[in-house]
Amino acid sequence: MKKFMNQPDTMLTESLQGFAAAHADLVTLQLEPNYLVRAKKAQNKVAVISGGGSGHEPLHSGLLGYGMLDAVCPGFVFTSPSPDQMLAAAEAVECGKGVLFIVKNYAGDVMNFEMAAEMLSCESATVLTSDDVAVENSTYTTGRRGVAGTVIVEKVVGSLAETGADLATCKALGDRVNRRTASMGVALTSCTVPAAGKPTFELGEQELEMGVGIHGEPGRRREAMRPADEIVADLVKAILHDLAPAAGSEILLLVNGFAATPLMELYLLYNSAARLLQSHGLIISRSLVGNYTTALDMAGASITVCLLDDEIKQHWDSPVHTAALRWGM
Amino acid sequence: MKKFMNQPDTMLTESLQGFAAAHADLVTLQLEPNYLVRAKKAQNKVAVISGGGSGHEPLHSGLLGYGMLDAVCPGFVFTSPSPDQMLAAAEAVECGKGVLFIVKNYAGDVMNFEMAAEMLSCESATVLTSDDVAVENSTYTTGRRGVAGTVIVEKVVGSLAETGADLATCKALGDRVNRRTASMGVALTSCTVPAAGKPTFELGEQELEMGVGIHGEPGRRREAMRPADEIVADLVKAILHDLAPAAGSEILLLVNGFAATPLMELYLLYNSAARLLQSHGLIISRSLVGNYTTALDMAGASITVCLLDDEIKQHWDSPVHTAALRWGM
Numbered sequence: 001m002k003k004f005m006n007q008p009d010t011m012l013t014e015s016l017q018g019f020a021a022a023h024a025d026l027v028t029l030q031l032e033p034n035y036l037v038r039a040k041k042a043q044n045k046v047a048v049i050s051g052g053g054s055g056h057e058p059l060h061s062g063l064l065g066y067g068m069l070d071a072v073c074p075g076f077v078f079t080s081p082s083p084d085q086m087l088a089a090a091e092a093v094e095c096g097k098g099v100l101f102i103v104k105n106y107a108g109d110v111m112n113f114e115m116a117a118e119m120l121s122c123e124s125a126t127v128l129t130s131d132d133v134a135v136e137n138s139t140y141t142t143g144r145r146g147v148a149g150t151v152i153v154e155k156v157v158g159s160l161a162e163t164g165a166d167l168a169t170c171k172a173l174g175d176r177v178n179r180r181t182a183s184m185g186v187a188l189t190s191c192t193v194p195a196a197g198k199p200t201f202e203l204g205e206q207e208l209e210m211g212v213g214i215h216g217e218p219g220r221r222r223e224a225m226r227p228a229d230e231i232v233a234d235l236v237k238a239i240l241h242d243l244a245p246a247a248g249s250e251i252l253l254l255v256n257g258f259a260a261t262p263l264m265e266l267y268l269l270y271n272s273a274a275r276l277l278q279s280h281g282l283i284i285s286r287s288l289v290g291n292y293t294t295a296l297d298m299a300g301a302s303i304t305v306c307l308l309d310d311e312i313k314q315h316w317d318s319p320v321h322t323a324a325l326r327w328g329m
Numbered sequence: 330m331k332k333f334m335n336q337p338d339t340m341l342t343e344s345l346q347g348f349a350a351a352h353a354d355l356v357t358l359q360l361e362p363n364y365l366v367r368a369k370k371a372q373n374k375v376a377v378i379s380g381g382g383s384g385h386e387p388l389h390s391g392l393l394g395y396g397m398l399d400a401v402c403p404g405f406v407f408t409s410p411s412p413d414q415m416l417a418a419a420e421a422v423e424c425g426k427g428v429l430f431i432v433k434n435y436a437g438d439v440m441n442f443e444m445a446a447e448m449l450s451c452e453s454a455t456v457l458t459s460d461d462v463a464v465e466n467s468t469y470t471t472g473r474r475g476v477a478g479t480v481i482v483e484k485v486v487g488s489l490a491e492t493g494a495d496l497a498t499c500k501a502l503g504d505r506v507n508r509r510t511a512s513m514g515v516a517l518t519s520c521t522v523p524a525a526g527k528p529t530f531e532l533g534e535q536e537l538e539m540g541v542g543i544h545g546e547p548g549r550r551r552e553a554m555r556p557a558d559e560i561v562a563d564l565v566k567a568i569l570h571d572l573a574p575a576a577g578s579e580i581l582l583l584v585n586g587f588a589a590t591p592l593m594e595l596y597l598l599y600n601s602a603a604r605l606l607q608s609h610g611l612i613i614s615r616s617l618v619g620n621y622t623t624a625l626d627m628a629g630a631s632i633t634v635c636l637l638d639d640e641i642k643q644h645w646d647s648p649v650h651t652a653a654l655r656w657g658m
Binding site for chain 2: 002003004005006007011012014015016017018019021022023054055057058062188189205206208225227228229231255259260261262263264265266267268269270271272274284287288289291294296297299301326327328329
């Protein structure tokens with residue numbers, strides 16, 4: 001294992017300090033318990049908070065800022081943050097309209113965010129993301145896993161919250177976006193957790209893991225490596241089976257890299273997926289391509305489709321200013 | 330070698346088509362000869378054009394758009410584009426104030442851009458970037474290599490060109506930014522050219538290549554893997570030796586990933602480099618962290634320092650709208 005680090009046990013803190021220093025105009029870092037808040041606290045809005053294990057950057061820290069998140073709780077690598085992190089973050093950013101937690105569906109995260117919500121003195125609600133159609137139940141979940149579609153939920157709900165919408169309305173939109181979003185991924189290599197020092201799983205030189213999770217957990221099956229078009233066809237088939245969109249539906253197509261796959265390959269996957277989705281009569285009216293929900297140093301990618309409607313489109317397009325997503329300002 | 334592709338010989342075209350489809354609001358792709366132009370042609374400005382071998386994405390295609398480039402000529406992987414691509418691109422975007430080529434200093438690129446300039450009927454000039462302090466002369470260059478500092482040159486010159494500045498003024502600023510910018514990189518793994526199908530070089534499990542080029546060409550020396558702070562110290566030392574900045578100087582610090590290194594590690598490198606540069610009395614007033622000048626699927630990173638002045642800062646901060654860099658609009 002070769003990683004840029006000093007020691008595994010200081011890696012997260014050093015990385016968070018670098019992130020906060022590089023984006024000091026946007027974010028402020030608090031340590032022990034660890035959380036990040038916007039450099040300028042927002043007022044008169046639902047406080048939108050996310051978090052989860054580290055190793056998925058830019059999710060969630062890179063999505064902190066105007067139009068998206070108010071606070072982020074980074075856990076250790078692939079480990080849920082603790083309730084005290086969530087509670088401290090919520091108390092720092094709550095401003096009278098309650099707290100909305102956006103939580104990827106993993107057992108540890110769900111449990112800890114529930115504990116934080118119980119301890120919180122203000123009103124709160126939770127949107128649980130579960131866009132991964134690869135498997136029902138899995139290593140770390142009851143029910144489907146939350147993966148790259150979480151970025152879309154956070155963008156759309158974050159935008160609505162900026163308008164001053166109330167907690168129930170924000171939660172309802174988040175749940176709706178989650179229901180209209182489906183993802184599936186594929187790994188070409190494993191990832192290596194720094195403290196473990198060896199790959200989480202083994203893949204042969206001619207193998208891929210179809211339906212892999214973002215922690216390297218197993219997907220649907222181990223398969224032989226094959227042309228991109230065939231891989232994309234399997235991913236798209238699973239997604240369309242789940243969403244069952246009507247011909248003529250407008251969609252957002254997200255091609256997400258797991259970190260180690262170059263942009264050149266991600267755009268090739270986009271090309272393949274876009275053609276296939278269009279051949280099913282779908283209209284790709286919004287796109288995002290890049291590394292947004294990663295799995296440490298894994299090579300691989302996922303495809304996400306979100307069925308748009310006017311409200312979701314409007315909140316996708318609205319101004320946003322975070323480290324990883326920025327437009328309109 | 331596992332890559333998302335169909336066949337090596339269609340990989341570039343498919344990837345370009347995906348890029349153009351995903352960013353149809355920003356760019357238009359022409360094939361045979363291959364070049365990309367802004368979706369909306371600019372008027373009354375110097376046309377700023379760059380290009381080079383593919384495999385360094387988002388450089389240069391991701392930097393096409395308002396405030397940066399007017400056209401981009403993508404060569405095959407790690408191969409210079411041809412003069413006919415450059416000529417066609419220049420003729421498509423020239424609008425009366427001449428053409429400025431921004432060219433990374435590699436022998437093939439320099440020769441082909443010179444040929445294109447000679448064939449061009451309008452006025453033209455060239456800014457040659459050479460920010461890599463690792464080696465004088467190298468596998469593909471006479472003189473220093475142009476690497477990630479090229480992004481800064483393209484941002485600053487692109488901004489000046491939008492103001493209607495003339496060709497000589499744009500070239501002068503580009504040359505000045507290049508002189509004030511120094512970079513050095515380190516590889517933890519090799520990269521694999523798709524058509525070759527095997528790694529360009531071999532690195533042991535406990536080795537790194539200090540001063541590596543962005544095509545995997547040799548750097549200063551093969552060394553033992555060691556803590557990030559020590560690696561950063563060597564990179565920063567070489568950069569400061571070259572720039573010799575006065576204490577109190579304002580700088581832009583760019584930590585650039587070569588593609589396969591996760592953001593978590595890049596921010597850790599930023600943290601280490603920022604502290605070290607501050608201990609030398611330098612003021613980091615602008616920052617950029619991410620994968621901007623990549624080397625196919627190489628794991629590794631480079632550090633770039635640009636000595637700012639008021640004019641450079643103003644043009645760094647000005648609005649930009651490209652696939653990879655966007656702010657202020």
